[in-house]
Amino acid sequence: MDLEKRFIASVSAASKQIGDDGAVIGSTVYSNDAFIEGTHFKRAWMTPRQIAYKAFAVNISDAVAMNAVPRYALLAIGIPSSFTAGEADALAAGFVEASAAFGCELIGGDTVKSERLIISLTIVSETRRPLRRSGIKRGDLLAFTGSVGKAKRELQYLLAGRRAHAQSHYVRPRLRREFIADAAPYLRAGMDISDGIYTDLQRLADLNRTGFSFFRPLGKSAGCSGEEYEMLVAFPPRMRKRVEYLARKHRTPLTVFARAARTRYKNPCKSHHF
Numbered sequence: 083m084d085l086e087k088r089f090i091a092s093v094s095a096a097s098k099q100i101g102d103d104g105a106v107i108g109s110t111v112y113s114n115d116a117f118i119e120g121t122h123f124k125r126a127w128m129t130p131r132q133i134a135y136k137a138f139a140v141n142i143s144d145a146v147a148m149n150a151v152p153r154y155a156l157l158a159i160g161i162p163s164s165f166t167a168g169e170a171d172a173l174a175a176g177f178v179e180a181s182a183a184f185g186c187e188l189i190g191g192d193t194v195k196s197e198r199l200i201i202s203l204t205i206v207s208e209t210r211r212p213l214r215r216s217g218i219k220r221g222d223l224l225a226f227t228g229s230v231g232k233a234k235r236e237l238q239y240l241l242a243g244r245r246a247h248a249q250s251h252y253v254r255p256r257l258r259r260e261f262i263a264d265a266a267p268y269l270r271a272g273m274d275i276s277d278g279i280y281t282d283l284q285r286l287a288d289l290n291r292t293g294f295s296f297f298r299p300l301g302k303s304a305g306c307s308g309e310e311y312e313m314l315v316a317f318p319p320r321m322r323k324r325v326e327y328l329a330r331k332h333r334t335p336l337t338v339f340a341r342a343a344r345t346r347y348k349n350p351c352k353s354h355h356f
């Protein structure tokens with residue numbers, strides 16, 4: 083078992099809430115994601131403003147994954163002392179821009195000096211109908227939004243020393259807020275794709291004690307592509323037409339690729355955790 087899984091399993095003793103994209107307390111959802119130089123990005127890849135915007139967007143993704151509307155954000159940030167005033171201003175501008183774009187008010191946080199640029203955001207969001215990772219039944223269909231695979235390619239370009247394109251989804255993830263809000267009543271479960279479909283399916287398999295029978299293999303280039311921030315959803319076959327209609331309505335590509343079945347699931351991807 084990898085170190086991350088082991089650690090999360092241990093802290094899960096503290097609360098039954100742990101295990102989903104966010105914790106649902108009443109109609110409020112709490113979620114947190116870290117965005118760390120060296121782990122999630124390199125400084126050379128993006129401008130400080132782009133880094134701040136992406137950090138915010140990937141956090142909003144967890145709220146969307148819970149079918150929650152983001153309301154408030156708390157930001158903890160560690161800024162290297164090598165940053166110029168202009169770079170610090172640009173970082174701040176990225177958070178202010180994202181806060182307005184996602185309608186999520188930045189109400190506080192903490193600022194410290196650190197060796198690397200580190201960002202941790204907590205999002206407080208509201209939902210009337212939480213979309214959880216659990217609830218999948220045998221026979222349910224599995225689908226993902228958008229086209230997946232680009233994030234992995236972009237990451238490979240960047241690791242090879244190239245610069246990111248400002249309009250790329252890797253720099254500016256497009257979230258499926260409207261589609262999820264409309265489709266949630268017909269979905270059995272959902273999560274956002276941060277580690278790649280195959281790895282995220284492993285989480286659904288463990289949590290729902292199910293395997294998947296694939297209509298067609300996705301291939302590793304699509305299935306092992308992380309940081310897509312597209313949605314992975316499950317719904318009963320009788321809801322298929324309705325969910326597909328809502329996807330078309332919101333111009334959201336939707337690929338139905340598997341059904342939940344009594345098979346053993348095996349994740350073919352290499353882990354990037356520890």
Ligand SMILES: Nc1ncnc2c1ncn2[C@@H]1O[C@H](COP(=O)(O)OP(=O)(O)O)[C@@H](O)[C@H]1O
Nearest residue numbers: 090093099100101102103104114115144276277
């Ligand atoms: N350090 C931690 N302390 C408490 N809960 C944690 C910690 N790290 C992760 N979790 C919880 O474990 C679950 C799985 O986390 P993770 O796989 O990172 O989710 P995601 O991929 O959406 O970020 C989530 O419910 C998350 O809140």
Ligand SMILES: Cc1ncc(C[n+]2csc(CCOP(=O)(O)OP(=O)(O)O)c2C)c(N)n1
Nearest residue numbers: 115120121122123124237276277308309354
């Ligand atoms: C410098 C650098 N190396 C490697 C990667 C690849 N990478 C790091 S994290 C990640 C997946 C998502 O990160 P994680 O921390 O698991 O997000 P979470 O599931 O908690 O939302 C990927 C593909 C990267 N983005 N940047």
Ligand SMILES: [Mg+2]
Nearest residue numbers: 103144147274
């Ligand atoms: Mg998530």
